[in-house]
Amino acid sequence: xxxxxxxxxxxxxxxxxxxxxxxxxxxxxxxxxxxxxxxxxxxxxxxxxxxxxxxxxxxxxxxxxxxxxxxxxxxxxxxxxxxxxxxxxxxxxxxxxxxxxxxxxxxxxxxxxxxxxxxxxxxxxxxxxxxxxxxxxxxxxxxxxxxxxxxxxxxxxxxxxxxxxxxxxxxxxxxxxxxxxxxxxxxxxxxxxxxxxxxxxxxxxxx
Numbered sequence: 708x709x710x711x712x713x714x715x716x717x718x719x720x721x722x723x724x725x726x727x728x729x730x731x732x733x734x735x736x737x738x739x740x741x742x743x744x745x746x747x748x749x750x751x752x753x754x755x756x757x758x759x760x761x762x763x764x765x766x767x768x769x770x771x772x773x774x775x776x777x778x779x780x781x782x783x784x785x786x787x788x789x790x791x792x793x794x795x796x797x798x799x800x801x802x803x804x805x806x807x808x809x810x811x812x813x814x815x816x817x818x819x820x821x822x823x824x825x826x827x828x829x830x831x832x833x834x835x836x837x838x839x840x841x842x843x844x845x846x847x848x849x850x851x852x853x854x855x856x857x858x859x860x861x862x863x864x865x866x867x868x869x870x871x872x873x874x875x876x877x878x879x880x881x882x883x884x885x886x887x888x889x890x891x892x893x894x895x896x897x898x899x900x901x902x903x904x905x906x907x908x909x910x911x912x913x914x
Contacts, residue, residue, distance in 0.1 A: 758785025792821030804835035823850040
């Protein structure tokens, strides 16, 4: 009797493990490098509101910036706040500069590394403002202080002038992430860029 009970418990545990593995299979496949093989499963999970799946797709796999933003917004709504800076980066790179830049600045003051890196990229590339290599270095230095893995970003910059003074930005980390999240969610609908396909259709119609 005891033996049967033990076997039953073991089978239930095994069934649970198999269920967990099946449930997480798209993540495992994706993180092991088979992105193509994981896309169908991740897309299916994202449609059900799975924040991590939506984040992976929006951050890495969706070429249409509007669809990527939609996925990232789903991710944020599900608690994946790291998707906020990526959403804003897409908006800024497509000319939606305010309140995008202000939100990124505010987000960086919550110790959000993604926001600091995005601000550095935008300053480096001259998007939403003039190119400012020193300012880009400021943000990259700040990001590297929080996450040393981002030190390589400094290597993407040309040599700074001899009189350049690099500060570690942001200088203050004094904001509540929850407050910033609320500001972002209120502003996000106005920061969605048009679909690429819609733009292509408009351009072909003009011809």
